[in-house]
Each structure stands twice: as structure tokens, then as C-alpha cells.
Amino acid sequence: MPVSISSSKLIYQSLKDVGVRLVSALPETWLVHLIRMAEEDREMQLVRLAKEEEGVGISAGAHLAGVSSAMLMQNHGFLASVNGIVSCAQLYRIPLLMLISHRGEFGERDPWQTEGGGVTIHVLDALRIPHARLESPDHVGTRIHKAHTLAKSASRPVALLLCRDLMWEEA
Amino acid sequence: MKRRDAMEAVYGQLDRCVVVTIMGAVAAELQSIGHRPNFFYLQHAMGLASSMGLGIALARPELKVVVFDGDGSILMNLGGLTTLARYRPRNLVHVVFDNESLLSVGGFPTATSTGSDIAGMALAAGIARASTVRTLDAFRAAFFDALATDDLTTIVAKVEAVGPSGYVTDLSLLENRYQFQRYLREARSVER
Numbered sequence: 194m195p196v197s198i199s200s201s202k203l204i205y206q207s208l209k210d211v212g213v214r215l216v217s218a219l220p221e222t223w224l225v226h227l228i229r230m231a232e233e234d235r236e237m238q239l240v241r242l243a244k245e246e247e248g249v250g251i252s253a254g255a256h257l258a259g260v261s262s263a264m265l266m267q268n269h270g271f272l273a274s275v276n277g278i279v280s281c282a283q284l285y286r287i288p289l290l291m292l293i294s295h296r297g298e299f300g301e302r303d304p305w306q307t308e309g310g311g312v313t314i315h316v317l318d319a320l321r322i323p324h325a326r327l328e329s330p331d332h333v334g335t336r337i338h339k340a341h342t343l344a345k346s347a348s349r350p351v352a353l354l355l356c357r358d359l360m361w362e363e364a
Numbered sequence: 365m366k367r368r369d370a371m372e373a374v375y376g377q378l379d380r381c382v383v384v385t386i387m388g389a390v391a392a393e394l395q396s397i398g399h400r401p402n403f404f405y406l407q408h409a410m411g412l413a414s415s416m417g418l419g420i421a422l423a424r425p426e427l428k429v430v431v432f433d434g435d436g437s438i439l440m441n442l443g444g445l446t447t448l449a450r451y452r453p454r455n456l457v458h459v460v461f462d463n464e465s466l467l468s469v470g471g472f473p474t475a476t477s478t479g480s481d482i483a484g485m486a487l488a489a490g491i492a493r494a495s496t497v498r499t500l501d502a503f504r505a506a507f508f509d510a511l512a513t514d515d516l517t518t519i520v521a522k523v524e525a526v527g528p529s530g531y532v533t534d535l536s537l538l539e540n541r542y543q544f545q546r547y548l549r550e551a552r553s554v555e556r
Contacts, residue, residue, distance in 0.1 A: 215419075215422065238423075240418075240422065240447065240451060243444065243446050244441075244443045246411070246412070246441075247412070247444050247447055249409070249415070250415025250416040250419060250444075251416070252419060253412070253416050254416035254418065254423065255420070255422065256419075257416075257545045258419065258420045258423035258427075258548050259548060260423035260424075262419075277409050277411075280408035281408065281412050281416075284408055284537060285406075286538060286541065
């Protein structure tokens, strides 16, 4: 499976560097290495979810209790979380750090992933959630750091889109 | 059993706990009994009170966390029962007030009115300590037992579909949120 191990390591280390100690996740192909890294790291609490919206509540609780967290999900999982984002994280000013694997863009081979790619950014904009793309390894450290900084200072959700050119190494 | 009476019966124990409630009657009634800085009322996001409780319980294992949930809310997040069971936070007491109704929006019956069994679903999800209580004495006993036991417990309390006359209270949402966060921060510094 050509999911980039080196990019996954870079992302994971950047999350650790900004102080993330709890990660909620639902498996998706591009996230497999990140989830495994969280699972094998004794300093990290991994919470495997049944549905992504749960992660909003878990991150909200962790934040109020003093623990920094991140959500790992596919863009379809983000779409499944919208009410929780609006009526928990935005209503209560919770700094969510969302890492969203941005499936369905140019190069997507799975027909079932193609609708989500076209609407994700529009939904983020409609929700007034600041977002940035991670497309190459040199984006990772600085953008995760800046996204985390804004999430904290604004007390609002922010999103980083994990893009194909970063996550997928064509064989 | 009335939900307000049930909360009043255990109110004296709640000052040692961190409490997360759902919206509607539960939030309004607990505030009418008496708000405390360690109480957080999730006034929307139906279904996520139990997930918030899990987040707090995992982040702060030294604290006892109590969630006051409802049938309408937990039915929106049944998958969350499997997540609770999977991580089994031993410091979490999950109370579901089951009035078989969506009371605050007109009393429409939920599926528990036609036989869906929340405690049964919690047990099947893997929460071994899950039970249903139908009287105030049984609720009080189950709650005290859960507080004294170092394990995840789900208590489904069958209550009457009656609530307060209104749901908006004097406590603003963000005031509650920041007060609660400050309480959790100070609870940490006291221990150290």
C-alpha cells in the first residue's frame, strides 16, 4: 500500500511537537500509518471511534480537561461530523484541530470517493472554518504549528487537508 | 420516578464529581436544584454528552465523571456505547434518564417506548455494569454503588415524561463553559 510513511512520520511528529496527546480516529487508507503510530506511542491516547462525530465531543471534553487533541478523519467523516462541529465546538468555542484526508481530488481512482472531494472545501467555507492544504513535506511542520496556534487563540475549529501528493506514493 | 427527584437524591454526592449533562429538562432541572462550577450543560449537539464525558474521563483519570444523558440523546449516538465499552474509563458513571420521549420538543415518543432497551444495548456493546432502575430507591442505590466502584457503569433510570415549564436559564452557555474549564484547571493544581 503506497501510503507515504515518511509524510505520515512528519505529520505525527508535528502533532507531538505542538503538544497533542490525544488523537481520535476512524481508519481510512491514507491514515493507517498515523493511527498505528498513535497506537504504538505510550505518550499518546488513541481513541478509535465508531463514527467521527464522537471525536468532536471527546476533543471538547479533553480540551476543557486540559489535554490537547487532534481528530484524524476522511473528508466523508468530516461531513458526518458537521452538527457536532457546529453545535458543540463552535457553540462552545472549542479549539478543534482536524486533520482531514482529502479524498476525491485529481488522481482519485475510487469512484465512491469522488463526491466528497468536490464539496469538502465549500462546507469548510460555509462553516467559516479556516483551512490549509498539506501537499508537500515542507508544508507539514509549519502549517500544523500555525493551525494549532490559531485554533488555540481563536478557540475555534481549524482544518488541515491531507492531500494526495503528500499522502500517496504512486508505485 | 421523576428525573428531578432522582437528581436531587444524589445531588449531595455531585460536589466530588465532574458532571456533564444533556440539554433540555436535565440541564434546567439540575440548575434549579443548584448550579455548581463543576457542572457542564451541553445545550445542543445531541448525543455528544457521553463522548464529552469520555474525553474528560480519559484526560483526567483522577476525577470521577458523571454524565446525565437521556434516551433521545443516546439514541443519536449508539455507536458511542461501543467506544465507551472499548476504553472502559473506570472513573465514568453514565446515567441515562429514559422518559421514552423527546419531551422538550413536544413529547414525541422515542423507540424506548416501543421496547428498545438501552441497558440491553449497553450490555451488548460491552459495558458489563449496565442496568435499568425504576424506583428512586433503586436509582439512589445504583448511583452510590457506581460512585464507590472503580469501573464504568451505565444506569438507565426510567422516569416520568414530565419536566420544567421552560428550558432557558440564567446561565449563559459560554459563562458555563469557561467556569467549568477553570474548575478543571484548579482541580489539577489543588492535587499538585
